[in-house]
Each structure stands twice: as structure tokens, then as C-alpha cells.
Amino acid sequence: MKMNHLLSLGVIGATLVAGTASAEVRDIRIGVDVPYEPMEFRTPEGELTGFDIELGNALCAEIGIQCEWVVQGWDGIIPGLQARKYDAIMSSMTINEQRREQVLFSDPYITPPSAWFAPGDVEIGTPSDETLEGLTLGVQRGTLQDNYVTDMYGDVADVNRYATADDMVLDMDSGRLDAAFLDFPIGKSTLLESGAGNYKVVGEKITEPKEYFGVGFGIAFRQRDKELAAAFNEALATLKADGTYDEIHATYFGVE
Amino acid sequence: MDALMTWLEARLADNSIFTLQTLGYYGEGLVTTVQLVFLSLIIGLVLAVPLAIGRGSTHRWVSLPIFLYCYVFRGTPLLVQLYLIYYGVVFVEGIQETWLWVILEEPFVPALIAFTLNTAAYTTEIFRGAIKSTDRGEIEAARAYGMSKGLMLRRIVLPSAFRRALPAYGNEVIFMLHASAIASVVTIMDLTGAARFVYARFYAPFDAFLFVAAIYLCLTFAILYLFRYLERRLLAHLRPASG
Amino acid sequence: MIDLHGYGPRLFEGAMITIQLGVLSLALAIVLGLVTASAKMSRSWVAHRIGTLYTTIIRGVPDLVLMMLLFFGGQIGINQITDALYNHFGIDIFINVNEFVAGVITIGLIFGAYMGETFRGAFMAVDSGQIEAGRAYGMNHWLVFRRIRFPQMMRHAIPGLSNNWMVLLKTTALVSVIGLSDMVRVAAEASKATREPFTFMIIVAAIYLLIASVSEWGFARLQKRYNVGYREAD
Numbered sequence: 001m002k003m004n005h006l007l008s009l010g011v012i013g014a015t016l017v018a019g020t021a022s023a024e025v026r027d028i029r030i031g032v033d034v035p036y037e038p039m040e041f042r043t044p045e046g047e048l049t050g051f052d053i054e055l056g057n058a059l060c061a062e063i064g065i066q067c068e069w070v071v072q073g074w075d076g077i078i079p080g081l082q083a084r085k086y087d088a089i090m091s092s093m094t095i096n097e098q099r100r101e102q103v104l105f106s107d108p109y110i111t112p113p114s115a116w117f118a119p120g121d122v123e124i125g126t127p128s129d130e131t132l133e134g135l136t137l138g139v140q141r142g143t144l145q146d147n148y149v150t151d152m153y154g155d156v157a158d159v160n161r162y163a164t165a166d167d168m169v170l171d172m173d174s175g176r177l178d179a180a181f182l183d184f185p186i187g188k189s190t191l192l193e194s195g196a197g198n199y200k201v202v203g204e205k206i207t208e209p210k211e212y213f214g215v216g217f218g219i220a221f222r223q224r225d226k227e228l229a230a231a232f233n234e235a236l237a238t239l240k241a242d243g244t245y246d247e248i249h250a251t252y253f254g255v256e
Numbered sequence: 257m258d259a260l261m262t263w264l265e266a267r268l269a270d271n272s273i274f275t276l277q278t279l280g281y282y283g284e285g286l287v288t289t290v291q292l293v294f295l296s297l298i299i300g301l302v303l304a305v306p307l308a309i310g311r312g313s314t315h316r317w318v319s320l321p322i323f324l325y326c327y328v329f330r331g332t333p334l335l336v337q338l339y340l341i342y343y344g345v346v347f348v349e350g351i352q353e354t355w356l357w358v359i360l361e362e363p364f365v366p367a368l369i370a371f372t373l374n375t376a377a378y379t380t381e382i383f384r385g386a387i388k389s390t391d392r393g394e395i396e397a398a399r400a401y402g403m404s405k406g407l408m409l410r411r412i413v414l415p416s417a418f419r420r421a422l423p424a425y426g427n428e429v430i431f432m433l434h435a436s437a438i439a440s441v442v443t444i445m446d447l448t449g450a451a452r453f454v455y456a457r458f459y460a461p462f463d464a465f466l467f468v469a470a471i472y473l474c475l476t477f478a479i480l481y482l483f484r485y486l487e488r489r490l491l492a493h494l495r496p497a498s499g
Numbered sequence: 500m501i502d503l504h505g506y507g508p509r510l511f512e513g514a515m516i517t518i519q520l521g522v523l524s525l526a527l528a529i530v531l532g533l534v535t536a537s538a539k540m541s542r543s544w545v546a547h548r549i550g551t552l553y554t555t556i557i558r559g560v561p562d563l564v565l566m567m568l569l570f571f572g573g574q575i576g577i578n579q580i581t582d583a584l585y586n587h588f589g590i591d592i593f594i595n596v597n598e599f600v601a602g603v604i605t606i607g608l609i610f611g612a613y614m615g616e617t618f619r620g621a622f623m624a625v626d627s628g629q630i631e632a633g634r635a636y637g638m639n640h641w642l643v644f645r646r647i648r649f650p651q652m653m654r655h656a657i658p659g660l661s662n663n664w665m666v667l668l669k670t671t672a673l674v675s676v677i678g679l680s681d682m683v684r685v686a687a688e689a690s691k692a693t694r695e696p697f698t699f700m701i702i703v704a705a706i707y708l709l710i711a712s713v714s715e716w717g718f719a720r721l722q723k724r725y726n727v728g729y730r731e732a733d
Binding site: 075078079146147160163170175176 | 277343346352357361363441443445449452453455456457458459461
């Protein structure tokens with residue numbers, strides 16, 4: 001977001017780049033929503049890092065193309081892909097049916113569970129209609145966690161929807177939220193290990209039912225970019241086979 | 257009632273976005289929006305009357321603080337005021353332990369405070385203008401009758417000022433309705449919040465936002481007609497006599 | 500001195516974006532406002548209807564909803580068109596509606612409707628005898644507009660224009676919600692990261708007040724210029 005907006009307004013007509021569709025895989029741009037620690041976030045110096053970023057860069061290197069990361073808010077991340085602001089999304093996006101209608105997914109590259117997080121002094125039993133009744137629950141708007149909580153507990157509890165995971169953590173810190181439902185690695189990193197407060201996981205990690213939790217995170221492409229998706233799938237298989245994937249995984253999630 | 261429900265369900269069967277659930281969100285959103293706007297307008301109005309009188313006071317220490325309050329609240333975006341109040345109260349040391357937190361915890365109350373302070377500032381200026389334009393002759397007549405300042409204010413100045421302020425206040429009501437859309441920024445599920453939810457879930461911006469735009473349009477028209485009716489009733493004496 | 504935790508430069512950039520956004524939207528709004536005013540005063544029934552429909556809809560729907568509709572919806576609408584071109588004709592076109600452009604277009608569209616009303620009132624306030632006099636001198640339509648109607652109209656329009664600008668300036672804060680890094684967005688991010696909401700938001704509020712005060716002064720000068728030859732009534 002530099003100061004060249006005047007310029008961009010001027011050239012909006014000029015960006016009508018006409019060309020022919022080419023079959024070869026070219027350098028691409030990848031959309032990502034930060035912060036979502038440890039999947040994607042900025043270092044204090046402002047540099048992008050995280051599991052998605054490092055794996056994405058490794059995949060691009062394997063394919064032999066240059067990849068540039070573009071930061072985009074979650075609300076507009078799929079429209080941004082279709083608008084060709086970038087050519088792929090690698091941003092902890094769970095593969096599910098609603099999204100499949102909009103985009104083309106790669107093979108899943110990681111399958112993390114979701115989990116309930118709550119302040120240490122809040123007593124909640126195993127999450128159910130009874131234990132969550134009347135509580136204020138936080139989710140990030142438009143995520144699978146939003147869909148799940150809305151459908152399962154929308155009638156018995158208040159659901160607060162946030163634009164970013166950061167906003168949610170802030171309201172949790174301040175005591176406005178009784179519990180939040182998040183991708184487990186994100187909650188672990190931003191709540192349990194942040195040192196900002198005293199938090200805990202409530203109940204089991206959740207991966208079922210599949211209609212909500214899908215088969216894992218995938219890289220999203222435009223429907224027509226089938227060659228690009230195939231190239232990424234091939235590269236992912238290679239990285240998994242040669243141990244690079246395990247190395248990156250260990251950096252961010254430790255050895256299980 | 258049940259028959260109506262089954263009829264509705266049948267209507268909505270071939271439509272994946274406007275299900276009973278999402279329509280329910282729009283319904284709740286409508287209630288929240290109307291509550292938020294109505295309450296802030298009423299409280300703002302109650303605050304604005306004494307403020308408008310004080311704003312015209314000859315005592316500087318009365319009129320100056322009111323002038324500054326109006327200047328700041330009218331000169332800065334409502335969104336900034338909302339952020340300051342919503343996130344600001346959290347960082348007041350130890351507020352979570354006091355009884356105040358019970359009401360400030362809900363996003364509705366900080367939003368209501370921000371909206372009320374904002375509309376009170378605008379309404380103060382509207383009333384101030386209306387009071388200032390009171391006919392000198394009316395005031396002199398009241399003085400001649402030996403009315404005290406308070407009585408004159410109550411019987412002569414305020415009633416006619418309210419009438420003159422009506423058209424401008426009608427605009428303020430509509431502005432407030434539109435401004436209330438930013439409540440969705442602090443997680444309140446008002447009408448716009450419902451639309452954002454539907455958009456984020458189905459990636460259907462046209463369905464989500466056009467539908468809510470239509471509801472706002474209806475609300476705006478309802479307010480317009482209400483004020484037109486009030487003007488006809490209360491400002492009848494100002495209409496040119498029909499021959 | 501106030502500790503900005505290193506957010507100073509970004510806050511400054513944000514303020515610049517706010518100002519650019521405000522000025523560009525104002526320019527668009529003035530153009531749209533002149534067109535709308537002409538349409539609403541035109542003898543053509545269709546132009547009149549379109550003008551009225553535009554101002555009614557814009558003034559009936561919240562700015563934020565219009566902004567989201569245009570930003571999220573506009574992009575998808577354009578995509579459907581370009582995708583159709585690609586599928587049927589093999590033409591690959593790319594049109595990017597970025598947040599800044601969407602912001603300028605939306606705010607310009609919204610305030611074009613308000614400006615339309617301001618200009619319409621101002622044009623009607625110009626004495627028709629003056630226009631007839633211009634015609635009698637043999638001036639053509641354009642010359643009458645440039646020499647007589649426009650300068651006199653501006654005298655009546657400036658108070659409304661100044662008012663609209665103040666509201667427009669504050670409306671720019673809404674672009675922070677669709678993801679543009681204006682100063683409100685930067686301040687919100689900084690508040691969350693540093694846990695100091697008052698510091699940043701109060702600075703932003705002060706900048707808004709500063710811009711408003713400077714422009715108030717500017718409009719007063721402009722008013723003076725267009726008031727040459729008139730004396731204000733008491």
C-alpha cells in the first residue's frame with residue numbers, strides 16, 4: 001500500500017492487459033491473510049514468514065518459478081483471486097464444498113484440527129449445547145469455524161464474528177469473550193504461547209464432521225488454471241518424499 | 257403460523273442463500289439496527305436540548321465547553337469515536353472488576369454511547385440554529401408580558417424552535433440510520449452485520465448487500481414520510497394559504 | 500513526547516492516503532454533481548428520471564453498504580464479464596478494482612448525489628434575467644455557462660460544497676473497513692499491537708480536526724472571491 005494510488009487510478013484503463021492464454025506455468029503471485037500465527041505472520045521487521053510462506057516458497061522453488069506474496073484481508077480473499085490480483089491463495093484455507101464451487105484446490109498440504117480456547121479462569125465442560133448455553137463465543141467471520149459454530153451453537157449462544165484473528169484475541173484478552181473456536185495451531189500460538197494471559201484448551205481437538213472440517217488446507221487456484229494446480233500437486237509430492245516438507249513442519253509445529 | 261412457515265419454507269426451497277436461518281439473521285439485524293438508532297436518537301435528543309440552550313449562554317465557561325464538544329464530535333469520524341470507546345474502555349485499569357463492565361462488555365453499549373454522543377453534538381447545533389433564529393418580536397412580546405427567562409424559553413422559544421428544527425432533524429435521523437452500519441465493525445449483528453455474514457459464508461455479494469440495501473431504503477422512506485407528516489401537522493401555519 | 504512505537508511513518512502515509520482519497524473523491528463528486536444537476540433540470544423526461552433515481556437510491560442506503568457492494572460485488576461483476584469474454588472469444592482481459600479505486604468511486608458516487616442537490620439549488624438561484632441578458636449579447640450556450648451561470652452559481656454553492664466536503668472527509672474513514680490502509684486503519688492496527696488505543700486514535704482525531712479547520716479557512720477565502728460585488732446580508 002504505497003503512495004502510488006494516484007498512479008494506479010490513472011492506469012486503471014491501462015491495466016486492460018490483453019493477451020492469449022498460455023499453457024506454460026509462469027511466475028505467480030500468491031494471496032495471503034496475515035497474521036495467522038504460526039501459519040502466516042510478520043516478523044517484527046515486517047517480513048512475511050510462517051508455515052504457509054515457507055512451504056509455498058519451497059514449492060515455487062521446486063517448480064522453478066518466482067513467487068510473490070500479496071497480503072489480502074480474509075473477507076475479500078476469494079474475490080481477489082478471481083479478480084487476478086494474485087494467482088493462488090495459500091492462507092490456511094480449508095477445502096470444502098462451498099469453496100470448491102468458487103475455486104480449484106490443490107491436494108491438501110496439512111490437516112490441522114480446530115479447538116476451543118478459553119481464559120484459564122472460565123469453567124467450561126466438554127463443549128455442548130448445555131455447557132455453551134448463554135456464553136459469548138468468538139470466531140473469525142467466513143471461516144469454517146464460523147460455519148460450524150453458527151450451525152451447532154448459533155441458537156444457544158451469542159456468536160461474535162471478527163474480521164481478523166487479532167481482533168478476536170484482543171476481545172478475549174479484555175474479557176468480552178468466554179471462548180473462541182480456532183484452528184488449533186493458531187490458538188496454540190496466539191493464545192497459549194503468547195504470554196499475554198492465561199488460556200487453556202477446552203475439550204478435544206475437533207476434526208469431524210467432514211462437511212465442516214473438510215480434508216485439510218489446500219492451495220486455491222482459479223478454476224481454469226488446471227496446469228498450475230497440477231504443477232503444485234507434483235511439487236508437493238516431491239517435497240513430501242525428499243523430507244523437505246517434514247523439515248518445515250518441524251520448524252513450526254515441533255516433532256510430534 | 258405453522259402454515260405460514262411451511263409456505264415460506266417451500267418458497268425458499270430452491271434457494272441456497274435466503275434460507276430461514278439467514279433471513280432470521282436479517283430479521284434480528286433489523287431489530288438491532290432499529291433499537292440502536294432509536295435509543296441513541298432519543299437519548300441524544302434529551303441531551304441536546306439543554307446543551308443547545310447552554311451553547312447560547314453568555315457565560316463563557318458554559319458555552320465554551322459545549323462548543324468544543326460539538327466541534328470535536330462533529331469534526332471527527334464516528335468510526336474513530338466508536339474505536340476509542342469500544343477499545344478504549346478495555347484499557348481503563350481494573351474496569352473489568354467493576355459493575356460497569358457488566359454493561360460495557362456487550363458491544364451494544366459502547367456503540368450506543370458513541371452514537372448518542374455523536375448525534376447529540378449534531379442535534380445541539382441544529383437546535384442552536386433554530387433557537388437563534390427566533391423572531392425578535394416574539395421575545396420582546398414575551399418580555400412585555402413580564403415572563404421570566406425560564407417561562408419564556410418553555411412557552412415561546414423552544415416550541416417554535418422545535419418546529420423550525422424539524423426538517424434538519426429529519427435529515428439527522430436518516431444520517432444516524434446510515435451511520436449505524438458501522439456497528440458491524442465491532443461485531444454487532446445489525447443489518448449490515450447480517451449482510452457481511454451472508455457474504456462471507458456464501459461469497460454472494462450481490463444477494464447479501466442488495467437485499468440489505470433494499471431494507472435500508474425502506475427504512476429511509478419510512479422516516480422521510482414520518483417527518484413529512486409531522487411537518488404537515490406542526491408546520492401547517494407556515495404553509496402558504498391556499499386560495 | 501508521545502511514543503508512537505515506530506508507527507509514525509505509516510501513520511503519516513495513512514494521512515496522505517486519506518487526503519488523496521478525499522480530494523480525488525471530491526473531484527469525482529463535483530463532476531457527477533454537475534452532471535446530475537443538469538440532468539435533473541433538463542427538459543428530457545428520461546434524464547430527469549435517471550437523475551432522481553440516482554439521488555434517491557444513494558441517499559437511501561448507508562455509505563458502508565454501498566462501499567461493500569461496490570468493492571466486493573463490483574469485482575465479481577467485472578470478473579463475470581471478463582470470464583465470459585475469455586470463454587466465448589478467448590480474450591484474456593484483466594481489470595483490477597483495488598481498494599483505493601473502489602473507495603474513490605464509491606465516495607465520489609455517494610457525494611455526487613449530494614453535490615447534485617447543492618448545484619441544482621445554486622443554479623436555480625441565478626437570476627434568469629442575467630442569462631437572458633447574456634443571450635441578448637449574442638453569447639452562445641457554453642459562454643453563458645462559463646461567464647455568467649457558473650461563477651454566480653458558485654457563490655450560492657460554496658456553503659453547501661464546504662458542508663459536503665466536511666462530511667466526505669469523515670466518510671473516508673470507512674475505507675479502513677474494506678482494507679485500505681488509511682490513517683484510521685493504521686491507527687486501529689497500531690492500537691491493537693501496542694495495546695494503546697487512546698494514543699493513536701486521538702492523534703488521528705486531531706489530524707481530522709486539523710484538515711477540517713484548514714479547509715474551513717480555505718472555503719472562507721473562496722467564498723470571499725466569489726462574493727466580489729455582493730454584500731452579505733446582516
